[in-house]
Amino acid sequence: MEFIIGVSTSFINVSAQETPMARPKNEKLEAQRREEILQAAARVFRAKGFHLARTEDICTEAGTSAGTLFRYFKSKKEIIEAIVEAEMKANDEDLLALAQRQAVEGLATLKAQELEEMLRPSGYGLATESWLELSRSPEGRKELASSSARLEAALAALLAQGQAEGWVRPDLNTKGAANLLLILYTGVQFDADLGMDLDYEASAQAISDLIKSFILA
Incomplete structure (x- = not known):
């Protein structure tokens, strides 16, 4: 009995060793x-x-x-979701980059070429389509609202810090100003994405004037 068991075990071990393994991905x-x-x-x-x-x-x-x-x-739906997620992440990163002193002060001297570069499509070039896709459902609208609130809070915190450091107007309503800047950015971005005839020279000058007269001390 021991001999039979030994042979059987040996056969199993040899077979296991000879079985080809699946190729790793x-x-x-x-x-x-x-x-x-x-x-x-x-x-x-x-x-x-x-x-x-x-x-x-x-x-x-x-x-x-x-x-x-x-x-x-x-499914195609899963492809759309992957693109929308990537576009929203890229959009958040772009807007968070504005929540820095250097970026805000840079807007005060904004040139047409710089504005055009800022608005050039990145990622998959489907930012506006992704916003609209998210807005089609209650869950998507909540996600957009959450993202907007997070970005507004970051920008408002920067402006409040600027007041403490003396480079932002002391009487500025930081929350209202942050909201206005986000609306301004997304509005201009929306026009650019839709291929509207955007006057970059005039728009850059208007943004520069707004920052100097409304935001900076």
Whole structure:
């Protein structure tokens, strides 16, 4: 009995050793392929919009099959959600960059070329479409409101610090000013994203005048 058990165990061990192991995933290549699909989807969405674009269009643009695409994303909805999340993160980072003394003071001498560079689309070039997509649902509107409140608080805190340091007008309502600056930025950004005929020279001068007369001490 011991001999039989020993042989059986040996056979099992040899079989286990000879069984080929699954190849490990190359995480870098997986992430790269996922990003390529998102970039292709973004090009399709910019041309057709989120909801008129078809999964087949994305596959064609990405040069891949539906099977490969669905390895990375379960549906077109999931692709849209990934792009919206990335665009909102990039937008928050851009606005948080304004909540610095150097950035606010820089607006006082803003030039047309600098404004144009500031408003140039980044990420997937779908910022406005992403805002609108989020606004379609109650949950999305809550997310937008939360993001706006967080950014406004950061900017208001900077302006309050500026009052303490003497470079912001002491009688300025910091919360109201922060809200106004966010409205101004998002409004100009919205026009730029929609391809409106924006007069960068006049807009830059108006922003500069506003900062010097309304914000800075």
